[in-house]
Amino acid sequence: MSLTIPADILPRNERYGSASNYILTLKKTGDHPLISETERTLVLSAENMELIYDYGTFTHSTALTRVYRVRVSTGGAALDLACKFGYSTEKLAALRNEAGHYLGNLKELQGKHVPVFFGLYEGKGGFQETLDLACLITIYSGEPVTSYNEELSPQVVQNIADAYQAIHRAGIWTNNYHEYNSLMDDNGKITVIDFDDASLHDCHATYRPVYNAPRPPIEDLGKCPELHRLCDFFEVWLPSFIVVNRHFIDLPITVEEIVDLAEGWKGYPLSGEEARAQGKAALDKIRDDWIRRGCEVPEKWWQYESQAED
Structure with a gap:
């Protein structure tokens, strides 16, 4: 099972030779019921790829991460996917870490608070095919809440807080809780993404973040600094x-x-x-x-x- 990608999605400074595409091999497979019977051999092309996130620069490929929205049909099934590409040994390790979380502590949250994990593909590309390539694929889950260009409603803020608390209770410290990692679909469902820098976490928070509720006592907030900080970031509690x-x-x-x-x-x-x-x-x-x-x-x-x- 493989993933064929066009060579022109590589950083410009890594586009050498006459290769028009590269083939990555499936290394980790998602088994969520939504995709358990889905064929995992995919062919991507410029025609079915839409760039939706670009982090890094063309001159520093090790810092580059790109996410494409891809619509493909395979085995008679129409798929709407988010394909997250890494272009270095460092990013390969990060995406392996993220895939491990999806298949581990986050497994039961797939389709609820985190995306459905499709698979992790790995391979080589660039000059003399020495560049590590990786692509982590999930089911497309919506746009960042910031894309709606309006103040977040109380219900959206509450849904974000509930999603992150569920992730913490599952044993994951995200290390990244910005608005662009909180996606919302057309029905208002919140999905949290981006766990390539996440780590295992024994959360001791005893409170539920409730919108417009008073801030919990400082001794309770100290039991989970990340949950405390993200509630401040999203202005869950009343200003105190x-x-x-x-x-x-x-x-x-x-x-x-x-x-x-x-x-x-x-x-x-x-x-x-x-x-x-x-x-x-x-x-x-x-x-x-x-x-x-x-x-x-x-x-x-x-x-x-x-x-x-x-």
Whole structure:
């Protein structure tokens, strides 16, 4: 079982000789029920390949990763695939790592929170065919949530948090939780991708990230730093602190309480007027964020408004 790829998808500095294509051999096979009976010999061509992700440069092929969306028919089945290519020994090792996770800890999450794994193909190409080539194939699962050019809805944010928590509970630390690794299909289903740098993980988080819920206590957040950071990144929890003059201040608090705190700051001192102005601006930003998220805000935080009117 093999994968035939056109030579012109290699980095420009690796395109030598007269070869028009290269043949990679299937090394690891997915066995999800959706593709268990699917033929694994595929032929790709420029006509059925659409570049959807390009990382790296043409002059540094070891840093290059490309992902193509490929629509093919094999064995009477029409397939919509995501083909992730690596062009170096380093990337070959990374894609082997990713395939291992799909066949290991992530196996039960395929088709739910991670893509259905189709297979990993390996071979040689480039000058005198000395360049390591690898292609990891999964079922196409949608576009990055950032592609929709709109603010993520509360339900989408919750679905992202649930997907990552399921991955953590399966024993995987992703090392990569950016928006472009969270895909969404036409039905709003979230699928997390990109596990080539992932590692095994014994997650001790005891909380479920819930949109608009208060941030868990710091002792709970410390049990899983990645889950904590990704919830901050995707703004799962209600904002629970402000930053004034490089000082982190927990909420709830009033402007006058911020002014009182500022009197004790030594490293970056503020006058009472400066502390009041910066505190007001920080609380205004938090209030706008709470309103945007559809939450009621504690009125006492903004008592300075009535004071200003007196």
